[in-house]
Amino acid sequence: MESTEIREFLEQAIGENEVMLFLKGTPEQPACGFSMRTAGALNALGVRYAALDVLPDQRIRQELSGLSGWPTIPQLFVGGELIGGCDIVMEMYENGELAERLGVEMPEDEDIEPAPTQAEMPVSNGPIPLENRLNN
């Protein structure tokens, strides 16, 4: 797959998914603490989101940072717009801005648990497994 195809795929993923998370690993098995906390915030709010693991191909990350202007992973997009990485998402989670932006209520228990396993996650609220078409 060419780099331009990867970029087109990423642009499409960001455009078509209202809440799109790029992370290392998966929401169920994050491969990095920053990715885990960011997915954990979305899980705690019970929003549906699409997720893409950037690890299978180094070019995913290069192209993503190229189009977002953001150097690190994770990256959260809402409505096609970059919200930020772990620090910003956590800050927005804690002050309620993230819930407001996503149009959901803050959970009563504000402690963020590590990303729950799939079995614990309500089916209707679970992340949408985004087909990773970047794998050949």
Next chain:
Amino acid sequence: MPTTDELKQRIESALPGAQAQVEDLTGGGDHFRAEVVSDRFTGLSRIEQHQLVYGVFGEEVGAAIHALSIKTSTP
């Protein structure tokens, strides 16, 4: 391997008047946290403020600097 002092100085020289506090989160010289206070952040969104700090290090973030956690504020 970058040091906290080096990161602090680079932020402060790239953003004149800024005050930076840099912490090595793991002691391994590759995961850092920077708290930056600068009047340059006035009127910018949080994401633009963070991009300004990331911009100081360019492609080093994600390479030699594996992770740079940022907190920005105005004086």
